[in-house]
Amino acid sequence: MSIVHAQSRFTSKLTSQCQNCSLSALCLPIALADEDINRLDQIIERKRPLKKGEILFHQGQTFDSVFAVRTGTLKTFNITSSGEEQITGFYCPSELVGLSGIDNDTYPITAKALETTTVCEIPFSHLENLTAQIPSLRHQLFRIMSRKISEDQQMMVLLGKKNADEKVASFLLNLSSRFKKRGYSAISFRLAMSRGEVGNYLGLAVETVSRVITRFQKNKLIEVDGKEITITDLAEMQKLVGIADDCARLADLNK
Amino acid sequence: MSIVHAQSRFTSKLTSQCQNCSLSALCLPIALADEDINRLDQIIERKRPLKKGEILFHQGQTFDSVFAVRTGTLKTFNITSSGEEQITGFYCPSELVGLSGIDNDTYPITAKALETTTVCEIPFSHLENLTAQIPSLRHQLFRIMSRKISEDQQMMVLLGKKNADEKVASFLLNLSSRFKKRGYSAISFRLAMSRGEVGNYLGLAVETVSRVITRFQKNKLIEVDGKEITITDLAEMQKLVGIADDCARLADLNK
DNA sequence: CAAGAACGTTGACCTATATCATGAGGCGGC
DNA sequence: GCCGCCTCATGATATAGGTCAACGTTCTTG
Incomplete structure (x- = not known):
């Protein structure tokens, strides 16, 4: 019976489920129980791949999701007063893009694919609701945001000194x-x-x-x-x- | 009766309660109901003022709280490889310091008073628990962290370009x-x-x-x-x- | 209140890196 | 499969801002 269970569970997951994803140990699901991963899984949408140069979201666009990179690489950038772009980050698989959009319900940066790239879209309102129910997910999200703050500060040291x-x-x-x-x-x-x-x-x-x-x-x-x-x-x-x-x-x- | 209620409520709050704090509209309590502010209030500790040059927390020290500046100003900084300090931010009243410590349970920066400064200490584990119960507080915390990420990225643009x-x-x-x-x-x-x-x-x-x-x-x-x-x-x-x-x-x- | 220390300003000079210019691959599109 | 464009490399030159030095001013502390 447990075999049947395992089997059905296996077949019900296609390759694009968090459980099967080779990145789950690095990405949001880290430290989640199987059942909780399932709940997370259900709010996540896998999107068609972005081709090189395609844009995931635009500076100024209304915020509604954060994105986990599955394969490929993204860059995020700002347009400065003089019209040139200033790149603020590169994103590799398992990394989360778009967190800076929460504050104003607007992405303050543009995200663009550097090569063919696939992402998981995580609608933020759903994610936020889930964090109410799953403490480890909530903590993980706080940690990811906190790490981003630390990393950006390291970057400030690099640029300044x-x-x-x-x-x-x-x-x-x-x-x-x-x-x-x-x-x-x-x-x-x-x-x-x-x-x-x-x-x-x-x-x-x-x-x-x-x-x-x-x-x-x-x-x-x-x-x-x-x-x-x-x-x-x-x-x-x-x-x-x-x-x-x-x-x-x-x-x-x-x- | 309502007068009595108002009166007792007033007298029961000393000057260092969130409700009376002139910063409440900018700080964490924003968008919280009175009752929720009370719950937040209960986990917050007011600390003795820091004198100019005193340190609130050290780079490397175990993280346990974030701090809201009430009066005065703080700076945060890193020590670079060559031993010099690189300032990563200045904090004015109503602003939250220490969020970058969540990730590793360690503050990655030192926070030092630039003048006589008072802060509210908010033990993070308590705050995190409260966010499970108070959606608007949770959202507010996500927003504050998100804004910090945006601001740091603006700073990167400034430093780089x-x-x-x-x-x-x-x-x-x-x-x-x-x-x-x-x-x-x-x-x-x-x-x-x-x-x-x-x-x-x-x-x-x-x-x-x-x-x-x-x-x-x-x-x-x-x-x-x-x-x-x-x-x-x-x-x-x-x-x-x-x-x-x-x-x-x-x-x-x-x- | 005096003396020393820290901070701020200004000038002269230097250097790391930007800018400009050129040419050589390498890649995408037709 | 060729053409044109974009990327990369490298040399020559320019410059913004760093460094060093000197000095005035303002805190700090005994």
């Missing part, structure tokens, strides 16, 4: 750890974004990004083949960035 | 609107932070901040007397910053 080398090294190591977290190689990966987008994000000119990458290659820190990056000297890269990225370790340094 | 003039102008206008929101003058106010702290926050050297401020004075944009600032040409200042700070207005510009 780091030089070009440190910025690029931080960026590469950050991607590395995100890939690692979801089971890919931490030392070898493919950039979904162009040099221009990297520069825009880091507050650098394209040319500077290009030169730094070339220099890193010459100094045998990384190997590069177009968008393929291999970190060959992780230790040296980490030294470049400084230990401060590990906040916890500093706890006793600032009394 | 703006020049010194634009940074300083943005900073002054930002303070101006925060003062205005809580009923103070939008054109005349006192900076709680030093030029050095402004520079640190904006990714500029002290000298640059000083020079920009001097230039603004010469150009009759502002008047300055030490830490007292008066904005004399608001329109020109806004022009300097650009219209893009108003995200909503751009909704139809980026199709």
